[in-house]
Amino acid sequence: MNTKTVKHISEFFVKPQYVTVEMKQPHYLTSWDLAMLSVHYIQKGLLYNKPAAVDDHQDFIKTLLDSLKQSLSLTLVHFYPLAGRFKTVKNENPHSYVVFVDLNDSPGAKLIHASLDMTVADIVSPTYVPLVVQSLFDHDRAINHDGHTRPLLTIQVTDLVDGIFIGCSMNHALGDGTSYWNFFQAFSEIFQAQESGAATTSISHPPIVKRWFPDGHDPIINLPFTHQDEFLSRHEAPQLLERYFHFTTESIAKLKARANSESKTSKISSFQSLSALVWRSIIRSRRFLNDQTTSCRLAINNRLRLEPPLPQDYFGNSIQTVRGVATAGELLEHDLGWAAWKLHEAVVNQDDKTVREWVESWGQFPFIYQLGQFFDPKSVMMGSSPRFNKYGIEFGLGKAVTLRSGYANKFDGKVSCYPGHEGGGSIDLEVCLPPDSMHALESDKEFMAAVS
Structure with missing residues (x-):
C-alpha cells in the first residue's frame, strides 16, 4: 500500500497586478451562481513531465513559481472576482440575505508549492486513480460557501520526482467549466507571453465579467434565508x-x-x-x-x-x-x-x-x-x-x-x-x-x- 503523502512547502497570496475602481465594487451573483453555494469547488489539474536538462532543481522550481506568481497576478486583472472573497449582508427589517464577491478585504488568490515523492508513472500507470491525487488540490471537500473564509481560487504546484502537477481549484459559484477552462487558458497564455519576454497583459479571449440578468431583473438577489444552515449540507461520497x-x-x-x-x-x-x-x-x-x-x-x-x-x-x-x-x-x-x-x-x-x-x-x-x-x-x-x-x-x-x-x-x-x-x-x-x-x-x- 502506497503511503506517500503530499507535503506543503510554502504558500503565497496573489492579488491582481492593479485594481481599478470597478473591481472595488460589490460583484453580485446570478441565480445560476447562487444555486451552486452548497456544491464543491471545481478541481482539475494537468500533469507534466519535468524537463530532462535541469542543472539546478531548486533554481528551476523557484523560477517556475516566480513566473506563475507574476502570470497569475496579471491574469487576475482580467478575472478579478477570483481574487475576492464572498460576503453576506443580512438585514432583519426589511429581511434580506445577499451574497456577493468583495475584493476589498481579500488577501487574494492562493498559490501553493508542494512536493510528492512519486513519479509520473506512479500517478498514470495504476488501473484506478490513486487516492493521493486528491491531495494535489487545495479546498479538499470544501463547498463553495466556504469562499467566505477561503480563497475563491488556488493554484497548487506539486513537485514530483520527474514531473510537475499544476492543480487549479476554483469556486464553482463563480463559474462553470467553460469559465474555468477560459481562465486556465488565459493563465497559460500570459505565462507563455512572459516567458518569451512580451510585457503584455493582453489575452486572446478577455472574459466578460459583468453578470447576465434577464431584462428588468434586479442584480441584487435577496435569498429567502436567515442562516446558512438552512441551505448548506456537506456530502461524503461512498467508496468509489x-x-x-x-x-x-x-x-x-x-x-x-x-x-x-x-x-x-x-x-x-x-x-x-x-x-x-x-x-x-x-x-x-x-x-x-x-x-x-x-x-x-x-x-x-x-x-x-x-x-x-x-x-x-x-x-x-x-x-x-x-x-x-x-x-x-x-x-x-x-x-x-x-x-x-x-x-x-x-x-x-x-x-x-x-x-x-x-x-x-x-x-x-x-x-x-x-x-x-x-x-x-x-x-x-x-x-x-x-x-x-x-x-x-x-x-x-x-x-x-x-x-x-x-x-x-x-x-x-x-x-x-x-x-x-x-x-x-x-x-x-x-x-x-x-x-x-x-x-x-x-x-x-x-x-x-x-x-x-
Whole structure:
C-alpha cells in the first residue's frame, strides 16, 4: 500500500497586478451562481513531465513559481472576482440575505508549492486513480460557501520526482467549466507571453465579467434565508473506484453511425451516442430490476441557447442539466440509437424559453443545489466537456501527459468527459463507481468493445 503523502512547502497570496475602481465594487451573483453555494469547488489539474536538462532543481522550481506568481497576478486583472472573497449582508427589517464577491478585504488568490515523492508513472500507470491525487488540490471537500473564509481560487504546484502537477481549484459559484477552462487558458497564455519576454497583459479571449440578468431583473438577489444552515449540507461520497477509459476518434465515429442508423436519423451527435453507451452499460452493471426508473443527465451550456446568445467568454455559471429517463427494462431492451435519441431530445428541448423559465421559477422559489441530490445510484451524470482545449494549456513544460481531478463533486455514476491526449475528437472518460459496479462495467462486452 502506497503511503506517500503530499507535503506543503510554502504558500503565497496573489492579488491582481492593479485594481481599478470597478473591481472595488460589490460583484453580485446570478441565480445560476447562487444555486451552486452548497456544491464543491471545481478541481482539475494537468500533469507534466519535468524537463530532462535541469542543472539546478531548486533554481528551476523557484523560477517556475516566480513566473506563475507574476502570470497569475496579471491574469487576475482580467478575472478579478477570483481574487475576492464572498460576503453576506443580512438585514432583519426589511429581511434580506445577499451574497456577493468583495475584493476589498481579500488577501487574494492562493498559490501553493508542494512536493510528492512519486513519479509520473506512479500517478498514470495504476488501473484506478490513486487516492493521493486528491491531495494535489487545495479546498479538499470544501463547498463553495466556504469562499467566505477561503480563497475563491488556488493554484497548487506539486513537485514530483520527474514531473510537475499544476492543480487549479476554483469556486464553482463563480463559474462553470467553460469559465474555468477560459481562465486556465488565459493563465497559460500570459505565462507563455512572459516567458518569451512580451510585457503584455493582453489575452486572446478577455472574459466578460459583468453578470447576465434577464431584462428588468434586479442584480441584487435577496435569498429567502436567515442562516446558512438552512441551505448548506456537506456530502461524503461512498467508496468509489475511479478509472479512465479511452475512446479513439474511430470508435466514437462508429458509435455515432450506429446510433443514427438505429434511429433512422442523422441528428444524433457523437457525444450523445457515447453518453447513451455509458448510460446503458452502467445501468447493466448495476443489475437493476426491469421496472427500476433510471436517468442519464448531461451538463449543458446555456450560453448559445439564449436569444440573443451569451458569448462563450462570459465568465460565470450558465449551465444546467438535462436528462433522458427510462426504466432499466426499456433501456436494455431497446438499442443504442433509442437511448441516444432520448438524450438528443433532452438537449434539443433546452432552448431560450426553457432557460428563461428556469431563471423565472428560481427567482420566485430560490433553491440551492445539494450534492446529496446528485448522488443518485439510479442515474448516470455526464459532466465536463471534451470540447475544452485542456491540452493546449502549457507553462513552459510542453504538453501535459494527462489530466486528473480532485475529490470534488464525485458520486456513484459520475462520469467526466475530457479530450483524448492525441486530440482529433478522441475522448477520455473518468468514471466513478463502487467496486462491484466498476468490475461489472469492466466485464461489459458492449462497453469494452468501444474502449481502446
